[in-house]
Amino acid sequence: xxxxxxxxxxxxxxxxxxxxxxxxxxxxxxxxxxxxxxxxxxxxxxxxxxxxxxxxxxxxxxxxxxxxxxxxxxxxxxxxxxxxxxxxxxxxxxxxxxxxxxxxxxxxxxxxxxxxxxxxxxxxxxxxxxxxxxxxxxxxxxxxxxxxxxxxxxxxxxxxxxxxxxxxxxxxxxxxxxxxxxxxxxxxxxxxxxxxxxxxxxxxxxxxxxxxxxxxxxxxxxxxxxxxxxxxxxxxxxxxxxxxxxxxxxxxxxxxxxxxxxxxxxxxxxxxxxxxxxxxxxxxxxxxxxxxxxxxxxxxxxxxxxxxxxxxxxxxxxxxxxxxxxxxxxxxxxxxxxxxxxxxx
Amino acid sequence: xxxxxxxxxxxxxxxxxxxxxxxxxxxxxxxxxxxxxxxxxxxxxxxxxxxxxxxxxxxxxxxxxxxxxxxxxxxxxxxxxxxxxxxxxxxxxxxxxxxxxxxxxxxxxxxxxxxxxxxxxxxxxxxxxxxxxxxxxxxxxxxxxxxxxxxxxxxxxxxxxxxxxxxxxxxxxxxxxxxxxxxxxxxxxxxxxxxxxxxxxxxxxxxxxxxxxxxxxxxxxxxxxxxxxxxxxxxxxxxxxxxxxxxxxxxxxxxxxxxxxxxxxxx
Amino acid sequence: xxxxxxxxxxxxxxxxxxxxxxxxxxxxxxxxxxxxxxxxxxxxxxxxxxxxxxxxxxxxxxxxxxxxxxxxxxxxxxxxxxxxxxxxxxxxxxxxxxxxxxxxxxxxxxxxxxxxxxxxxxxxxxxxxxxxxxxxxxxxxxxxxxxxxxxxxxxxxxxxxxxxxxxxxxxxxxxxxxxxxxxxxxxxxxxxxxxxxxxxxxxxxxxxxxxxxxxxxxxxxxxxxxxxxxxxxxxxxxxxxxxxxxxxxxxxxxxxxxxxxxxxxxxxxxxxxxxxxxxxxxxxxxxxxxxxxxxxxxxxxxxxxxxxxxxxxxxxx
Numbered sequence: 001x002x003x004x005x006x007x008x009x010x011x012x013x014x015x016x017x018x019x020x021x022x023x024x025x026x027x028x029x030x031x032x033x034x035x036x037x038x039x040x041x042x043x044x045x046x047x048x049x050x051x052x053x054x055x056x057x058x059x060x061x062x063x064x065x066x067x068x069x070x071x072x073x074x075x076x077x078x079x080x081x082x083x084x085x086x087x088x089x090x091x092x093x094x095x096x097x098x099x100x101x102x103x104x105x106x107x108x109x110x111x112x113x114x115x116x117x118x119x120x121x122x123x124x125x126x127x128x129x130x131x132x133x134x135x136x137x138x139x140x141x142x143x144x145x146x147x148x149x150x151x152x153x154x155x156x157x158x159x160x161x162x163x164x165x166x167x168x169x170x171x172x173x174x175x176x177x178x179x180x181x182x183x184x185x186x187x188x189x190x191x192x193x194x195x196x197x198x199x200x201x202x203x204x205x206x207x208x209x210x211x212x213x214x215x216x217x218x219x220x221x222x223x224x225x226x227x228x229x230x231x232x233x234x235x236x237x238x239x240x241x242x243x244x245x246x247x248x249x250x251x252x253x254x255x256x257x258x259x260x261x262x263x264x265x266x267x268x269x270x271x272x273x274x275x276x277x278x279x280x281x282x283x284x285x286x287x288x289x290x291x292x293x294x295x296x297x298x299x300x301x302x303x304x305x306x307x308x309x310x311x312x313x314x315x316x317x318x319x320x321x322x323x324x325x326x327x328x329x330x331x332x333x334x335x336x337x338x339x340x341x342x343x344x345x
Numbered sequence: 346x347x348x349x350x351x352x353x354x355x356x357x358x359x360x361x362x363x364x365x366x367x368x369x370x371x372x373x374x375x376x377x378x379x380x381x382x383x384x385x386x387x388x389x390x391x392x393x394x395x396x397x398x399x400x401x402x403x404x405x406x407x408x409x410x411x412x413x414x415x416x417x418x419x420x421x422x423x424x425x426x427x428x429x430x431x432x433x434x435x436x437x438x439x440x441x442x443x444x445x446x447x448x449x450x451x452x453x454x455x456x457x458x459x460x461x462x463x464x465x466x467x468x469x470x471x472x473x474x475x476x477x478x479x480x481x482x483x484x485x486x487x488x489x490x491x492x493x494x495x496x497x498x499x500x501x502x503x504x505x506x507x508x509x510x511x512x513x514x515x516x517x518x519x520x521x522x523x524x525x526x527x528x529x530x531x532x533x534x535x536x537x538x539x540x541x542x543x544x545x546x547x548x549x550x551x552x553x554x555x556x557x558x559x560x561x562x563x564x565x566x567x568x569x570x571x572x573x574x575x576x577x578x579x580x581x582x583x584x585x586x587x588x589x590x591x592x593x594x595x596x597x598x599x600x601x602x603x604x605x606x607x608x609x610x611x612x
Numbered sequence: 613x614x615x616x617x618x619x620x621x622x623x624x625x626x627x628x629x630x631x632x633x634x635x636x637x638x639x640x641x642x643x644x645x646x647x648x649x650x651x652x653x654x655x656x657x658x659x660x661x662x663x664x665x666x667x668x669x670x671x672x673x674x675x676x677x678x679x680x681x682x683x684x685x686x687x688x689x690x691x692x693x694x695x696x697x698x699x700x701x702x703x704x705x706x707x708x709x710x711x712x713x714x715x716x717x718x719x720x721x722x723x724x725x726x727x728x729x730x731x732x733x734x735x736x737x738x739x740x741x742x743x744x745x746x747x748x749x750x751x752x753x754x755x756x757x758x759x760x761x762x763x764x765x766x767x768x769x770x771x772x773x774x775x776x777x778x779x780x781x782x783x784x785x786x787x788x789x790x791x792x793x794x795x796x797x798x799x800x801x802x803x804x805x806x807x808x809x810x811x812x813x814x815x816x817x818x819x820x821x822x823x824x825x826x827x828x829x830x831x832x833x834x835x836x837x838x839x840x841x842x843x844x845x846x847x848x849x850x851x852x853x854x855x856x857x858x859x860x861x862x863x864x865x866x867x868x869x870x871x872x873x874x875x876x877x878x879x880x881x882x883x884x885x886x887x888x889x890x891x892x893x894x895x896x897x898x899x900x901x902x903x904x905x906x907x908x909x910x911x912x913x914x915x916x917x918x919x920x921x922x923x924x925x926x927x928x929x
């Protein structure tokens with residue numbers, strides 16, 4: 001559908017996703033969870049994909065590594081290029097060389113994402129052994145302990161002998177990070193890695209992530225529903241709604257001048273500490289069903305500005321300014337924004 | 346579906362067995378030449394050493410086998426449900442005590458217990474068999490029901506019923522047990538398959554239904570000591586058991602899949 | 613134990629029913645023998661003596677065999693354990709392998725075909741399969757002996773190697789029969805336990821690490837499915853022992869099962885009770901072992917935090 005996001009011509013993108021479509025077979029029909037998503041990511045860059053649950057952001061993350069359940073299919077026209085290779089054309093052994101080595105992944109709930117019956121040290125060492133066949137078991141274990149040290153686990157040599165249920169939530173997520181970073185991947189995909197954690201632990205993990213990114217120089221694709229987290233990390237913010245990208249902008253620009261009514265709604269729903277006592281704004285309604293996306297603009301029914309064009313015509317991604325795109329007809333008819341967008345502080 | 350069709354067919358055959366059996370199952374045909382003969386057109390399943398028609402005995406035997414299975418499972422399920430429901434609903438020390446007893450009793454291998462009891466009983470009728478198998482089969486049912494009741498006890502609608510002043514008995518039987526029913530039905534179905542095998546085994550050892558009344562197990566027992574020569578005395582009744590038990594198990598698996606959609610794969 | 617005692621004495625008849633009911637035996641003679649063996653005492657008195665005897669490790673005297681029950685058991689137990697050990701090892705190996713193959717091809721034709729076979733194996737009457745095995749491999753195709761532990765005539769004359777071979781040949785049919793029966797059950801548990809963990813997140817993590825499907829299955833899925841399988845088999849152990857009773861009887865394998873059946877036929881109380889007790893002890897040891905093993909493979913069980921309920925596979929009890 002639309003051309004992807006503008007990237008500076010000087011740097012070839014590390015990851016380039018074009019028209020990715022992923023659907024799931026469900027009892028109530030075919031759910032088009034990811035419906036034509038395009039974006040790209042440069043080396044060392046952090047992109048945050050933001051959206052409510054059900055918007056397709058997790059399906060997007062899993063599609064990139066082909067970790068989808070058997071009920072899912074990726075449409076043939078989809079293209080994912082990573083380090084100059086077409087990932088969609090990889091066979092099973094090609095995937096094994098990418099997963100865990102060039103692309104690491106951290107999942108939302110480390111409690112269930114770690115194998116409950118294997119010592120965490122072995123779980124970290126396993127990824128080292130898989131991708132370094134010649135390594136001696138002792139060396140893999142030593143490397144695992146080093147990685148646990150790197151991710152800031154206190155007493156790593158002892159902790160390595162423990163099982164996931166013996167660790168705290170924050171420590172488990174650090175183990176997940178150690179697994180994902182073991183082979184110094186060029187890209188880290190993090191799917192809501194801090195959602196299940198206490199707010200203080202969340203801040204620690206985010207700080208650690210930033211620090212490790214500086215040390216290892218990797219790119220991060222960070223999936224979250226939390227704009228606060230995006231503000232802390234992102235170079236670029238991509239907002240997803242109903243399986244599509246609805247807005248994409250460099251982080252400063254996004255937080256200063258959001259364009260899409262859904263994005264402005266999300267920002268107004270954030271607590272604003274400079275005006276305590278204000279009531280939070282909420283976006284009325286809920287995300288439509290992925291088996292039956294509405295005609296025209298998918299946000300139309302929850303949008304304060306919607307008019308006839310929104311029902312008749314599915315909006316394309318309009319270029320607002322350099323590197324800033326929005327899937328809203330207001331970009332073509334700005335005068336219709338009768339209500340001034342709330343200030344975003 | 347296929348399983349259900351076979352089960353229905355077997356039950357129908359058992360009901361009309363006296364009408365369709367080619368010979369009197371107990372009558373000795375040709376007393377002058379008392380001899381077991383291999384299958385022939387006149388006797389498709391052969392005859393036994395007392396010159397009785399094996400096909401007729403298998404057909405008639407299905408009545409005893411199925412009746413014992415159905416009634417003893419009914420007994421066991423009723424006993425086990427009441428016991429398990431009381432333990433699960435009472436909870437605490439009563440539950441501990443009741444279930445400790447069940448655990449201890451379950452460690453005695455049921456077959457050993459049954460052969461001991463039946464051997465000492467002397468003449469075993471179908472009624473005795475039903476009582477004895479029923480009274481040793483409720484233990485595992487009670488475990489199942491107890492864990493279901495324990496899980497349902499703290500649900501909102503149960504609390505609501507109690508808050509509205511329902512008596513414990515009413516709460517248990519009207520509000521909890523109906524919701525625990527589907528696993529019990531599944532376990533009862535699979536229990537029927539199990540008891541058909543058990544009854545056949547006991548009769549095979551001569552501890553089940555006493556001759557001349559036929560059951561699948563004792564038809565096989567009649568040929569057991571000459572199995573090398575009289576293969577038909579073992580093969581045909583055995584097939585009848587296998588087909589029936591397999592069909593019942595298929596139905597049980599299907600019921601469980603319907604009762605527990607999250608685990609549909611288990612079937 | 614108490615249950616055993618109660619059931620035996622609730623049932624009509626006693627060991628003399630057969631021999632002493634002969635009308636030619638006078639009541640005086642009957643009373644004499646009942647007195648000698650203590651059957652004329654009151655039930656509570658008999659019960660106390662029964663319990664006290666067992667507590668001292670005295671299992672009594674076998675009336676039918678005219679030797680101490682302990683001696684009879686000492687002969688039978690090793691035979692039972694040998695058969696059981698071989699069958700358990702084989703059926704676990706075979707059953708787990710079958711379950712893994714089925715789970716990896718879940719829903720395929722292979723899975724369904726194997727499923728039908730294991731369901732049939734699970735629905736087979738134990739003693740019938742034993743008879744068929746004898747018919748097929750001892751009568752029609754005389755590859756193996758049909759019964760016993762050794763060749764009753766030639767065994768004493770064989771050299772050590774030939775004697776060992778003779779024993780091995782005798783164990784083949786009973787062991788295989790038991791294996792087929794319990795491998796079908798193990799395969800069903802294994803498949804169901806593997807499918808229960810199939811959607812767990814850590815398997816996705818393993819794939820994200822770059823493991824192949826095979827490695828995911830063998831290193832992660834199998835380990836997580838092991839504890840429920842072991843626990844289930846611990847619970848199914850009484851049923852396994854029950855099946856062995858029939859197999860031993862048909863193959864004339866002189867173990868506990870055949871002993872129990874024969875003792876029942878001769879109303880040899882002491883032996884029957886002793887076998888029931890030994891059987892229960894075996895089951896108790898087996899359950900304990902299963903608990904220990906399950907805790908070994910799943911560290912969460914050591915602290916009592918079990919993550920999920922057992923797969924709902926029916927047990928043959």
